[in-house]
Amino acid sequence: MAEDMNVSKGKLQRDLGLLDAVGIGVGAVIGAGIFVVTGVAAGVAGPAFLIGLLIAGFAATCNGLSLPN
Incomplete structure (x- = not known):
């Protein structure tokens, strides 16, 4: 496979x-922004943030596991 790409062994192109x-x-x-927003929201919501995060995770899991028609 490496011969097809003209890449010598052990080196990346x-x-x-x-x-x-x-x-x-x-x-x-965007990745850094997600961590910043999560920290700000946790500071404002307090312990209830964890409950909201779990609910959002459950909804995201349901969306990810849903099958197309």
Whole structure:
């Protein structure tokens, strides 16, 4: 398989385009934002935040496990 891609064994090919770099940057900003918002919400809601997080996790699990028609 490595012969087909013209990549020598043990080395990775450096191939990162503009769209790839923008995608990594946007993903990092969104990922960091999720942690910041979660911390702020936990500070405001107090112990009830955990209950809300569990309910949201259950709803996300139901959505993820649902089958298309």
